Amino acid sequence: MESTKSSAPSSKWTDGFEHAVVHIAVVVPPKSTSEQLPLRLLFASVWLLASGRQATSRPLKPYIKRFNKDGAIAVDRIVMTVDEAIQWYRTSSEELHTPVPLDGFRSASDGKPLSACRLSDFPSWPVLGVPMESEDIAQKSERSTIPFRNLGIIRYSRRISESQGWPSFLDTAGRSKQCEEALQFLEHHMHVDFREYPEYLGGMVLAVPDCDVHSVRQFVDPKEDGSESLYFHVKPHPSRKLQGLSLTVMEGQQGMLTSFDKIPVPEDGLVVIERPSPIHSSGLVLTHIERGVLLQTPIRTFLRQMNMRTEVIERRVKISAPETDKKKSPVTEYFSDKKTLASSQTFGDAPNATDAFKRLLDAKNERLLNYSAKLYDQKWFTADQRKEALKHIRDKLKQANLSIFIADPYFSANQISQYLFAIERDDVKIQILTSSSAFKKIKVSEAGPESDNEAPLDTHQALLRNLATFQASHRNSIQIKVANTENSLFHDRFIAVDNRVWMIGSSLNSIGIRPTLAMRIPHGEKILTHLIDLYNNAVPLKDFKIPKGELKKSCAHCGRAMVDEKEAQILQGAKTHGAQGTQDVDND
Known part of the structure; x- marks a missing residue:
């Protein structure tokens, strides 16, 4: 629950600070409303100014970005005393007002009621935390949980709001021009990219630089005899002393932790570790006897070439x-x-140029690639793997507990028997988006050698008939729609099972016949949202009319009932037994 307590924090981490700068962004309601609504908290950050830092001046007036009749965003920068700034930061959402500056009060904007959702602390107040950084020096892996791109010895408190709706110009999906302008405006003035960090909308952050430590540098010094020295330089703020600090140093070689040492930091801030051989990689944790963890960097390899x-x-x-x-x-x-x-x-020189070292690196990189392929369910099918491809898709559908969505511009009658009968639960909702391309005229030769032996049935009627056959033995909610307008047409093929989305290189009617790739999309929810929009703009199958001259003959099997009476009885019996226990059925 939200804490309404605004007691002053311990002086152990506010000692040495006099001023704080508050950056605040608010949503200004439109003037056209019948009643005057309060300003709404969009985001605020409170930065304590370390010793020697000069307080920034307040702009002559707030920076404002207007969005026609939908309202506006206003950004201001205010200087307060440290105690007042922290007290404002800790104010409960029900009693929150815009901050009051140390000097230059503005009656039009300062101390005004500020609407905000209930706020929760991460970490719990009054604990401060430091970002846990990635092992990847290029930051290609997961970004920091803190939205700021600053460097320094800074600890943070976060107040995250509950979920809430925002005006259309603050849609973090960034679909509209207004939204893009709003997010760029906020990034410029608040130094936060809310497209990447949407959880901070409606919240607040308190940033506390360490009162003593300014920065920490680490580097190696190679010697002619092959030994090396590992240096750590802890730099203090001007006029501050280094006391009560400890440095925990970790070293590693090719994925192996080789040392773990805790060393007191001397007054001059210089820590030296001597090693008889080259130092491959190192990391550190800097702590204070009272203030706790001040900095953490994971083990990283030194750049030598x-x-x-x-x-x-x-x-x-x-x-x-x-x-x-x-x-x-x-x-x-x-x-x-x-x-x-x-x-x-x-x-520079390579740290190790031996063939054995290269084998280690190659094997590590191969494991990383294999892990990524497994993580995203990457599967390549060659031209002679039709059975394997069919089983791969069926296995996905069998896992469904809630919903299945299929988007395939060539989904037609045969795909119902090839895939949908694998669905094991009647409460799974099924939505299928095909397109008018599935019903276009084709040459008779493309229908297969058996097509002349049976009366041809157009694929629209075949799909309706096979759908009815499926519905006769399944209680699933199922609907098929046809994309036939500019607002609903699509090209790529997707299947979504319980909101997990896979992309398939070829249509379901030919996967495994021609070489193709199937792979899970890392962030498929956004793609599924767009696909649902296309689905909503499409025409229900029963209402779809094939354009004149584009009647497509079905293959010999499209109009044939897929489950005869005997097979239907076996299937129904399996379902009945399934309610009491499991039963193996061999239909080969």
Whole structure:
């Protein structure tokens, strides 16, 4: 529950601070409303100013971004005393007002009621935390949980609001031009990208630099005899002393932890560790006897070799090309630089150039690739793996507990028997989006050698008939829609099982016949939202009319009932036994 307590925190982490700067963004309601609504907290950050830092001046007036009749966003910067700033930060959401500055009170904007949702503390107040950084020095893996891109010895408190709705110009999906302008405005003035950190909307952050420590640097010093020295330099703020600090140093070699030492930090801040051989990688944790953890960096490998390439642009070429293959397509233009390699240099020496070391690296990289492929369920099917591909898709559908969504522009009658009978639960909701492409006219030869032996049935009627056959033995809610307008057409193929989304390179009618890839989408929820929009704009199968001249003959099996009476009895018996226990059924 939200704490309404605004007691002053312990002086152990406010000692040495006099001022704080509050950056605050609020949503200004539109003036057209019948009653005057209060300002609404969008985001606020409270930064304590370390010793020697000069307090910034307040802008002459708030920065404002207006959005026609939908309201506006206002951003202000206010200087307060440390105690008043923390007391304001701890105010309960029911009693929250816009902050009151140390000097220069503005009656039009300061001390005004501020609407906010209930706020929760992470970590629990009055504990302060430091970001747990990634092992990847290039930051290609998960980003920090703190939205700021600053460097320094800073600890944080966060107050995250409950879920709430926002005006259309604050849709973090960024679908509209207004939303993009709003997010760019906030990023410029609040230094937070809310597209990447939407959980901070409606919340607050308190940032507390360490009162003594300014920064920590680490580096190695190679010696001629092959030994190395590992240096850590703890730098204090001006006029501050280093006392009560400890440095926990971790070292590793190729995924193996080789040392773990806790060393007191001397007054000059310089810690030196001597090693008889090269130091491969190191990390640290800096702690204070009273203030706790001040900094954490994971074990990272030292950069020992750098390659530099210099290229010369000889000429720039302008290319004009049609945007599409249509006769009256508009023209698109772009530039291409023709480059020539001028020089290539290598600085430093590789830490280990042996074949054994290369085998270690190659094996590690291969495991990482295999793990990523497994994580995203990457599966490649060759041209002779139709049975394996069918089983792969069926296994996905069998796992469904809530919903199945299929988007395939060529989904037709055969796919019902090939896949949908694998669904094991009658309470699974099924939605299928096909397209008018599934019903276009094709050559008789494409229908297969058996097509001349049976009366042809158009694929629209075949799909309706096979759908009815499925519904006769299943109680699932199922609906098939056909995309046939500019607002509903699509190209790629997807299946979604309980909101987990896979992309398939070819349609379900040919997967495993031609080489193709199936792979789970890491962030499929956003794609599924767009697909549902296409589905909502499509036409129900029963209402779809095939355009004249585009009647497509079905193959020999599309119009045939997929489950005869005997098979239906076996299937029904299996369902009956399934309610009491499990039973193995061999239909081969």
